[in-house]
Amino acid sequence: MKVVVVGxxxxxxxxxxxxxxxxVGTVDSVQPAAQFKSIEDVPLDSYDAALVCTPDxxxxxxxRYLLSHGKHVxxxxxxxxDNPEDLPDLFAIRPTTIASNRTS
Numbered sequence: 001m002k003v004v005v006v007g008x009x010x011x012x013x014x015x016x017x018x019x020x021x022x023x024v025g026t027v028d029s030v031q032p033a034a035q036f037k038s039i040e041d042v043p044l045d046s047y048d049a050a051l052v053c054t055p056d057x058x059x060x061x062x063x064r065y066l067l068s069h070g071k072h073v074x075x076x077x078x079x080x081x082d083n084p085e086d087l088p089d090l091f092a093i094r095p096t097t098i099a100s101n102r103t104s
Contacts, residue, residue: 006054
């Protein structure tokens with residue numbers, strides 16, 4: 001499965017290392033090492049899934065974009081820190097493909 005890593009902070013770099021050759025691109029708006037500055041810049045046909053390792057404020061827009069284009073996602077926790085009411089919105093985009101792991 002071809003993946004793109006979104007966010008090249010500590011967790012993103014770990015995910016990139018683990019993904020190895022399956023990683024076909026990196027996205028980060030501030031890291032100079034990233035291949036793309038925005039997920040929208042990555043050609044949709046170049047990847048199957050995204051490993052989203054971004055701050056909470058950026059996650060929802062990224063997830064909406066990915067899910068609306070039929071991409072698989074792995075999201076660093078918390079899924080939605082301050083806005084758990086946004087979760088139903090994500091389910092509405094891809095109701096049959098979202099798995100959620102909630103911890104208290």
